[in-house]
Amino acid sequence: MRFRVLATADGQRIIDLPIEAENANAAELAARRQGYAVIEIRGALPAFKWTTREHRFPLVLFSHELRSLLEAGLTLPEAMESLFEKEQRPGVRRVIEGVHKALLEGSSFSAALARQESAFPALYVASIRASEKTGDLPEALGRYLAYEQQTDAVRKKVVGASVYPTILVAVGLLVTLFLLVYVVPRFAAVYDDTGRELPWMSSLMLSWGRFLHDHALPVLAAVAALVGGGIYALSQPALRRAIERRLLRIPRLGERMRIYQLSRLYRTLAMLLRSGMPAVVAMRNAGELLRPELRQQLALARRDVEQGQAMADALARHGLTTPVAGRMLRVGQRTGRMSELMERIAAYFEDDMARSIEWFTRLFEPLLMLLIGALIGGIVLLMYLPIFDLAGTVG
Numbered sequence: 001m002r003f004r005v006l007a008t009a010d011g012q013r014i015i016d017l018p019i020e021a022e023n024a025n026a027a028e029l030a031a032r033r034q035g036y037a038v039i040e041i042r043g044a045l046p047a048f049k050w051t052t053r054e055h056r057f058p059l060v061l062f063s064h065e066l067r068s069l070l071e072a073g074l075t076l077p078e079a080m081e082s083l084f085e086k087e088q089r090p091g092v093r094r095v096i097e098g099v100h101k102a103l104l105e106g107s108s109f110s111a112a113l114a115r116q117e118s119a120f121p122a123l124y125v126a127s128i129r130a131s132e133k134t135g136d137l138p139e140a141l142g143r144y145l146a147y148e149q150q151t152d153a154v155r156k157k158v159v160g161a162s163v164y165p166t167i168l169v170a171v172g173l174l175v176t177l178f179l180l181v182y183v184v185p186r187f188a189a190v191y192d193d194t195g196r197e198l199p200w201m202s203s204l205m206l207s208w209g210r211f212l213h214d215h216a217l218p219v220l221a222a223v224a225a226l227v228g229g230g231i232y233a234l235s236q237p238a239l240r241r242a243i244e245r246r247l248l249r250i251p252r253l254g255e256r257m258r259i260y261q262l263s264r265l266y267r268t269l270a271m272l273l274r275s276g277m278p279a280v281v282a283m284r285n286a287g288e289l290l291r292p293e294l295r296q297q298l299a300l301a302r303r304d305v306e307q308g309q310a311m312a313d314a315l316a317r318h319g320l321t322t323p324v325a326g327r328m329l330r331v332g333q334r335t336g337r338m339s340e341l342m343e344r345i346a347a348y349f350e351d352d353m354a355r356s357i358e359w360f361t362r363l364f365e366p367l368l369m370l371l372i373g374a375l376i377g378g379i380v381l382l383m384y385l386p387i388f389d390l391a392g393t394v395g
Contacts (some may be wrong), residue, residue: 003027005041019117022075030122036114057095057119060148076137077103095119108132112342123268126285130277139277147271152265154350161357165368173373179379181216184209187383198386205382244291256356262320263349266300270342279311279338294320311338324348 003019019027024041029231031038060081069079080100087093102112110129113120124144131140181218191198198206212219233239248254265286270284272282283302287295297318304314312329315321321329325345334342 001042005031005036005038022315057116059093059120059124060145062092062096063141063145063148067138067145070138070141076109109137122288123272123285126277126281127275129274130272130275130281134276137277143271143274147267150267150346150350154260154263154353157354159355161361164361164365168365168368168372172375175376176379177212179376179383180205180209181212184379185213191386199382202382202385205379241292256353258294259322259349260353261290261294262322263324263346263353265294265320266325266342266349267346270339270346273339273342280306283311 003024005019019030027041028038065083066079069082070076074082076099080096080103084093084096084100087096098116099109099112102115103109106116108129110125110132113128114125127140127144128137131137173334184206188210191206234243244257248257257298268286268289269282272285273279277285280302283298283305287302290298297320301311301314301318303318305311309317310333311328312321312333316326325348328341328345329338332338354361
């Protein structure tokens with residue numbers, strides 16, 4: 001759900017923050033993590049809305065351009081003013097203008113970004129806030145760009161692996177609908193004129209073809225309603241979590257999903273630790289990227305770290321490692337290279353994911369082609385079966 005949080009960051013000016021959260025307590029906690037003092041939380045607003053890529057803030061491009069301007073010698077307000085002047089898109093201009101005005105009013109860069117919650121995620125704000133203590137803002141932007149590049153590469157592999165099967169399924173369904181709605185009814189009319197008794201399977205398929213042909217508009221409306229209802233249902237967090245829990249019970253698939261989550265966790269922790277953020281704070285910020293079950297495990301591990309336990313032992317104790325990752329974490333803890341070893345663990349997990357995706361596509365795509373071919377071939381065979389039967393009789 002979407003909440004409106006009235007808060008202040010400097011004790012003077014009150015701002016209205018829109019925050020996505022499961023309940024009011026979670027919305028308040030999210031606002032406090034961004035450095036705000038919460039005054040009031042107002043009623044939830046509808047969370048479902050249509051968004052397009054044109055409406056999203058180009059965070060990677062913004063970070064790249066800002067880093068280039070800072071490295072060229074411009075101050076942060078001058079760089080923001082330059083970005084505002086060259087931008088043409090109204091929505092992006094409003095966000096940059098808001099950040100620029102906050103900087104001129106004396107706010108820190110992280111506080112100015114946190115006011116634009118819809119454009120800058122909490123992880124980005126946290127990494128910028130950590131860099132303000134060390135004064136290496138260009139390096140922090142570079143680390144975030146590298147982080148986004150790596151995580152985006154994993155997402156592209158997953159999306160790329162699903163494109164070809166999706167096209168196959170779509171084409172197969174379209175061909176099947178064309179046969180059932182257009183071709184089969186014409187065969188049915190021919191067979192009705194012959195007056196011959198048809199095989200049972202052929203008769204059933206022809207009956208379905210007549211039904212779809214005679215009720216095409218209601219059927220299309222029902223299909224559109226089902227698709228729309230499915231899209232709306234999948235936009236609800238509760239249903240997505242329920243589906244995810246069921247997928248996690250599938251042995252091989254569930255383990256791959258867990259490895260993907262762990263790779264994101266370790267890469268995020270590596271970025272935040274390298275920026276100088278304390279381990280406990282980094283673990284709290286990284287938890288927002290995980291699914292609820294792993295988020296709870298990470299919260300327990302963070303509690304152990306707060307009580308003095310080594311980070312590697314805490315993560316292993318609560319099931320947030322694998323045997324290989326656990327050994328590498330202990331080496332990093334012993335040598336003081338924890339962020340470097342976490343990046344290597346994330347790369348190891350991502351390579352493992354890439355091998356699994358490649359294996360899955362090599363196995364699944366031929367099976368899918370066989371299934372679609374069998375479906376279309378079965379329809380064609382049932383259409384011509386009465387002709388074969390008649391030819392056999394004449395012979």
